[in-house]
Amino acid sequence: DAGVIQSPRHEVTEMGQEVTLRCKPISGHNSLFWYRQTMMRGLELLIYFNNNVPIDDSGMPEDRFSAKMPNASFSTLKIQPSEPRDSAVYFCASSLRSSYNSPLHFGNGTRLTVT
Amino acid sequence: AQSVAQPEDQVNVAEGNPLTVKCTYSVSGNPYLFWYVQYPNRGLQFLLKYITGDNLVKGSYGFEAEFNKSQTSFHLKKPSALVSDSALYFCAVRVLSGGYNKLIFGAGTRLAVHP
Numbered sequence: 761d762a763g764v765i766q767s768p769r770h771e772v773t774e775m776g777q778e779v780t781l782r783c784k785p786i787s788g789h790n791s792l793f794w795y796r797q798t799m800m801r802g803l804e805l806l807i808y809f810n811n812n813v814p815i816d817d818s819g820m821p822e823d824r825f826s827a828k829m830p831n832a833s834f835s836t837l838k839i840q841p842s843e844p845r846d847s848a849v850y851f852c853a854s855s856l857r858s859s860y861n862s863p864l865h866f867g868n869g870t871r872l873t874v875t
Numbered sequence: 876a877q878s879v880a881q882p883e884d885q886v887n888v889a890e891g892n893p894l895t896v897k898c899t900y901s902v903s904g905n906p907y908l909f910w911y912v913q914y915p916n917r918g919l920q921f922l923l924k925y926i927t928g929d930n931l932v933k934g935s936y937g938f939e940a941e942f943n944k945s946q947t948s949f950h951l952k953k954p955s956a957l958v959s960d961s962a963l964y965f966c967a968v969r970v971l972s973g974g975y976n977k978l979i980f981g982a983g984t985r986l987a988v989h990p
Contacts, residue, residue, distance in 0.1 A: 764918070803919075803965065803980040816975040851918050861907070861926060864978065866918025 762786075766852050766867035774875055778840040781870045784833055785854030793864060794827055794837050795851040803851075809835065842874045877902045877970040881981035888956045888988050896951040896984045898966030907969035908949040909978070910940055914962050922964075925949060936960070956988045 765784040773779055785792050793808040807817040809829045817827070824843070829835040839846055849871050853864040879900045888894045900906055907926055911919040923934025930942045940951045951964060966981040 802982045805977055805979070816977070818972075818975075853918070863909070863921035863924065864911075864919070866920070868916070868918050 764852055764854050764865050764867035766850075766870050768870060769868065770871045770873075772873045772875065773842055775843055776841045777874075778838065779842045779846075779872060779874075781837040781850050781852075781872070783835045783837070783852030783867060785835070785852070786865055787833065789854035789856055789865070790832070791855045791857060792829060792835050793853040793855075794835070795853065795866075796848045797851060797869070798848045806837070839872075842872075844874045847872055847874050877968070877972065877979070879966050879968045879979055879981045881964075881966055881984045883984050884982075885985045885987060888986070890958055890988050890990050891955050894953050894956045894960070894986065894988070896964050896966075896986060898949045898951065898981060899947055900949060900966075900968045901947060902968055902970055904971070906942075906947075906949075908940075908942065909967040909969075910934065910938070910949075910951050911965045911967060911980075912936075912962050913965065913983070919965060922951070956986075958988050958990055961986055961988045 767782045790811050794806040796804045806819045807827045812829045827837045849869045851866050851869045853866045855864050856862040881898055909924045910922040912922055913919045922938050923932050925932045925942045933939045938953050940949055942949050963983045963985050965983050967978050969978055
């Protein structure tokens with residue numbers, strides 16, 4: 761089992777550019793989560809999907825953020841246009857079920873720096 | 876308001892001594908409680924959970940946690956600390972918000988185990 765795979769590991773971009781973060785969940789998991797980690801705000805849930813359908817996107821900070829899950833094995837988080845305050849580590853996680861009875865399995869994250 | 880708190884930013888322990896990392900919570904209904912650990916440049920890893928049943932929960936790497944309903948606490952413990960236990964530890968609780976289950980994380984406690 762390769763675990764949750766995120767790419768890229770690091771992304772440095774200039775303000776105003778589009779950024780796309782990618783995630784491959786663990787095969788067989790039907791829930792996928794995007795979290796953001798910063799020193800100031802800790803871990804924040806941005807959005808989660810159940811069976812590829814977005815369930816709760818109330819944590820998405822602004823319309824500049826969007827997420828998709830076109831199939832069970834792939835999800836993207838897009839920021840357009842990016843701003844320096846978006847600099848953070850973005851984590852994708854997956855789990856067997858959405859009820860939180862089963863643990864979340866996290867990827868190693870994408871460290872985003874917007875200059 | 877539903878929340879989870881980790882009152883200590885950092886805990887320092889000598890190798891071989893017992894360790895405790897504190898967590899308190901405030902939720903409506905029965906709590907689902909979790910501990911995760913984060914090593915540098917890695918995603919969070921699940922340690923243990925309490926859903927129901929025995930108040931003392933055993934998890935990975937020799938860690939355990941005690942659920943105390945009257946004190947609304949779920950402290951993480953280990954009888955004998957190892958230097959390799961040094962990491963960032965997160966307590967998390969499932970809450971119902973806006974009609975959806977969410978997993979919210981505490982701010983994290985950095986554990987430093989000294990030789």
